[in-house]
Amino acid sequence: MTDHRAMRTLGWIAVALIAVAAVATLDPARLGPDGATLSTANAAMQFIALRPWLVLGFTVAATLTGLLAAGMLRWRGRAPRLITVVVILGLTAVGHGAVLAGRGLSAGGVPTAATETADEITLLNLNLRGRAADTDDVVDLVREAGVDVLVLPESGGDVLGELADALAAAGERFEAFAGTRGVSDPDGTGILVSESMGAYEEVPSTERSVLRIVPVSGDGPPITAVHPRSPPGIRTALVRPQALQTWRDEVAAVAPLCAQTPGGIVAGDFNATLDHAPMRTIAPCVDASVLAGIGGVSTYPVRMPALLGTTIDHVLIDPADFEVTAGAVVEVPGTDHRGVLIRLVPVR
Structure with a gap:
């Protein structure tokens, strides 16, 4: 019983870490001191430059995790941590999409x-x-x-x-x-x-x-x-x-x-x-x-x-x-x- 409880605790900790990492991708420029934020760190700066791919990435990750959660529900009848991760990943994808939509997704028309x-x-x-x-x-x-x-x-x-x-x-x-x-x-x-x-x-x-x-x-x-x-x-x-x-x-x-x-x-x-x-x-x-x-x-x-x-x-x-x-x-x-x-x- 103790081992089972410990595993559940570790599972929720993993969910919390996933949530923190996902939220951090939404606006990495806010994380860290001025001039040295996450948005200008190696790897992070290249990824945030491709926000459309983050929309796709989180969408795919949410979909795959959702399929896994569906399997767990059918097998065990419950999958609270996986369902939570699906929600986190889905909302993160929506958040990235909302930023792009707010900036405008039309190429516009050339004025004459x-x-x-x-x-x-x-x-x-x-x-x-x-x-x-x-x-x-x-x-x-x-x-x-x-x-x-x-x-x-x-x-x-x-x-x-x-x-x-x-x-x-x-x-x-x-x-x-x-x-x-x-x-x-x-x-x-x-x-x-x-x-x-x-x-x-x-x-x-x-x-x-x-x-x-x-x-x-x-x-x-x-x-x-x-x-x-x-x-x-x-x-x-x-x-x-x-x-x-x-x-x-x-x-x-x-x-x-x-x-x-x-x-x-x-x-x-x-x-x-x-x-x-x-x-x-x-x-x-x-x-x-x-x-x-x-x-x-x-x-x-x-x-x-x-x-x-x-x-x-x-x-x-x-x-x-x-x-x-x-x-x-x-x-x-x-x-x-x-x-x-x-x-x-x-x-x-």
């Missing part, structure tokens, strides 16, 4: 240039993957949507110039900014600004992953493009922990830039999701994709279905400065990222 009003700004945030992206398709998208600003991680000066020339040939004139990393650097980040936005100039930055431009006349929003280094894989982080710390430091450096730039727009490939702790420092700014109802759609990698990847490309704005009037997650052949297209109107 004809519907853009004089005071609206249409921005395309697209990782070009060097020369891989199809230039003609980018030009077509810019013309279709009436894009005023392109934030282009992994473009480099040469690619940026070619795209600007292609746009000019199509009657769309843009000013190009390639940053200070060198005009032939394929990993560099560039910005193209339509001449209709007025003249802009670059503000030097000490951060390798930041390119910031401001209007010469003072009109128009400051625009900041960011591209922190990508995090290492689980195995690489074990042998090179500094690589993981570099990722933490670079994301932590760029996440607050929107809040530090009144009236500004910060966009790029952040190599982090809204579930990683550094991205919790963006307040009062928000991800414009969430306001547009497209924030739960993955932007990387394109080879995965849009609802099964990770969302690491963001456009950050302060809702006190801008209202989001349209948004879409778009695919351009050649690049491994989906682009984020956001239309904004300044709040007067």
Whole structure:
């Protein structure tokens, strides 16, 4: 009898541990001290970046455990611990799904240039993957949507110039900014600004992953493009922990830039999701994709279905400065990222 009671106690302890672990996956950014939360720890940071897979994983685990519980009920007539685990796993799956649904699971529709009003700004945030992206398709998208600003991680000066020339040939004139990393650097980040936005100039930055431009006349929003280094894989982080710390430091450096730039727009490939702790420092700014109802759609990698990847490309704005009037997650052949297209109107 004593052994049986001890086994039941151990069983409930195991259930409690499963519950704690499952709940921890819902918001690991809250667990741990600032700058070192569970969401930025090796293994945990890779898993929380793939929240859609956590929905699937917990759903499958709940289903399999439910089948086991059904067998135990038929065999022994009771299975309280297994049933409890089924409920825990099912609720965790629902919780992860609710987070994604709250951010928006629609890819949206590309707004047309004809519907853009004089005071609206249409921005395309697209990782070009060097020369891989199809230039003609980018030009077509810019013309279709009436894009005023392109934030282009992994473009480099040469690619940026070619795209600007292609746009000019199509009657769309843009000013190009390639940053200070060198005009032939394929990993560099560039910005193209339509001449209709007025003249802009670059503000030097000490951060390798930041390119910031401001209007010469003072009109128009400051625009900041960011591209922190990508995090290492689980195995690489074990042998090179500094690589993981570099990722933490670079994301932590760029996440607050929107809040530090009144009236500004910060966009790029952040190599982090809204579930990683550094991205919790963006307040009062928000991800414009969430306001547009497209924030739960993955932007990387394109080879995965849009609802099964990770969302690491963001456009950050302060809702006190801008209202989001349209948004879409778009695919351009050649690049491994989906682009984020956001239309904004300044709040007067």
